[in-house]
Amino acid sequence: MSLTNASPSEAAKAAKGASHVLATLSASARNDALTAIHSGLAAARDDILAANACDLELARKAASTGDLSQSLVARLDLGKKGKWEDMLKGILDVRELEDPVGKVTLRTKLDDGLELERVTCPIGVLLIIFEARPEVIANIASLAVKSGNSAILKGGKESTESFIAISKVISEALTKTQVPNGAIQLVTTRDVIPQLLDLDRYIDLVIPRGGNELVRYIKSSTKIPVLGHADGLCSIYLEQSADPKMAAEVIVDSKTSYPAACNSLETLLIQESALQALLPTAAEALIAKGVTLRCDPKSKVALEANLPADMAKMLVDATDVDFDTEFLSLDLAIKTISGVEEAISHINTHGSHHTDVVLSSSQDLAEQFMTSVDSAGVYWNASTRFADGMRYGFGTEVGISTNKIHSRGPVGLEGLMIYKYKIRGCGQVTASYGEGEEARSYKHERLL
């Protein structure tokens, strides 16, 4: 590992070279490296928190003059209750995950003494760009080592001191392991992102860990594949046969349990025939939680007729753009539609292909919705907020992807893997399998 003044291309080239060694290490060698990182960080707690305090002091000053948001200051703080312990525990959690390297996923006997095998292997070099939260360094370094990938880490400038302190510790810890120098590259110099994004020769995958603006900028600035979602515009379709109480609970959880999350609800589609029977219960529960309802004309009329006057007063008229907006706040757009076909069409057109839900008592209708909606997650009678790697049982989460290739939805370690094909033969040549009397035939016997 190096904490470098190296140029981006030197760092990337070194990471590529190291990735070829890292890919050959045993699971125990990679796990030992995680143990070393964990012990190193535990021992250096005071130094790291002192460095973090410097970052915090600068950030608080910037916040006091309005140059930085308070929420960013909060994300910087490694001393916040439980954060340090969670960071350390996260490293051990990753260590305990099943080894993703070297799994045989296909085995075919092509002919006698000629066997084909498909084996999982690391992708190569990951570029991870993240914003303020310094604990992400430890998390990402762990995931990279566990999966056998090299990583180039580029942190935000507000966390520079924390970043350098953690990096030094990780770096020293790794020198005592089999992980090669250069496998984890830390880039602290500014303004190198455009240069890094240009290095598709060395970098195989970019993982942005930050806000939508960062992700959108990166997606539009590189030829390297990007794992992540730029938007999370999730919808719920509330169908007439849904149970009113269940529906209200799921909608409230989806909207209010963490409004700034990408898997939070932004648009509620209500079936016209359910305006009277189902919408008011849900609306009351939402307003009670402080949600501003942005209603289309039909839903507004229905709610005005059914809500207490003080609540009805708080309704807002929806504009067209509301149905294409990821609010990330306690706002919800409500649109009246005729039925499931229109719901599917609306979601496929206006959604961000992240996570969408149907609330209904009809299994047939729910299955139609889930087959037809083109999103990474399609749920029946469950909150949008289940879209999460930990909740899915992946043990960790690299990110949530709205890509249509490689990895979709919450991405665990599997998303950092690819495969290679091995053939073990004894001198076979393809010309033997041509035409003619003496030609051999492929057996193509599936062994796994």
Add this chain to the structure above:
Amino acid sequence: MSLTNASPSEAAKAAKGASHVLATLSASARNDALTAIHSGLAAARDDILAANACDLELARKAASTGDLSQSLVARLDLGKKGKWEDMLKGILDVRELEDPVGKVTLRTKLDDGLELERVTCPIGVLLIIFEARPEVIANIASLAVKSGNSAILKGGKESTESFIAISKVISEALTKTQVPNGAIQLVTTRDVIPQLLDLDRYIDLVIPRGGNELVRYIKSSTKIPVLGHADGLCSIYLEQSADPKMAAEVIVDSKTSYPAACNSLETLLIQESALQALLPTAAEALIAKGVTLRCDPKSKVALEANLPADMAKMLVDATDVDFDTEFLSLDLAIKTISGVEEAISHINTHGSHHTDVVLSSSQDLAEQFMTSVDSAGVYWNASTRFADGMRYGFGTEVGISTNKIHSRGPVGLEGLMIYKYKIRGCGQVTASYGEGEEARSYKHERLL
């Protein structure tokens, strides 16, 4: 399907809309569409061959003045022995493949009455850009329909008449099936490729079927993921313990059985200690097949001392650039190296991560080579030319990928699929799984 004067963005938008319907069709509906395409083409044989004859006449004229290569004219000819029959049989072969849609690849009980499922589904809209060979239309249309993907097909201008004739037939055939209008878009207008490559909003994957120049141009011109390889620089490492006769046979097959193919051999790495014992046998066999050997100084000295004088005269001095060159001809670069480590390092640096081979009697050494070489195919004692979807037993081949994500190596139907996560619940909300005494815990019980 439409054979359009539609603008690229209209065509792509229509393809996207159709993809949402196509994704919901049953396997039998998709297979019926393939039957209809097959019958339609079989019935229209004479018309299509007449259209093809027009293309051929123009092409032959262009070839006679040197404006077009003879090999392109040959690729255009649908009347060539067996080509028409192969095209028709290919459609039925695709129809008989296992349905790739709707396979459940993961099932987890998150909690009582809350089940997570990962299900394969089509990617969405494919853009396929191909050069002269008109039979590719039928092949690609079949693969798209079978996999539930929409496809936008852009053919080369030399095959315009054949393309239109085949397209009309496919179009008419599909109108009688459940495949929606717009699922297969045929674009014949010129100069639309840059516009299509800009439509990442509608197009999910680009598949270029043509020469390296086409692929390289496309890879550098779009944000849409590209499935394909720009280069196929395959190497063989001939290690001292290899059997001389076996080695010569594999090397000759790899180099000469189809020199223009991407999976043909371009660089031979010979272990220094095997220069006398192994290289001459292989070199003699290669020269007998007309291969020009471009030797580094050490290999040249060894061959001059061991080959008959008339053969030794034909040796050429290698230049540095030869070891980075995909010859696609009967040329082979030969480099002398110290051992397996140097072979691995040379291949990882100079190769194109396509397919590389070690010839050796040592299993340990072969396993080290296969683990360390960062290529889609790594073989022990087998020809590079086994890198092929049919030979791998995939039933069909969409292309060969040197990408590091999604699909690597020969790509079958699986490469046209992605997945979605379905959750079936009964009103669960994430807030129930928080902290506190009444909080529920995830069960994460793996059911599949």
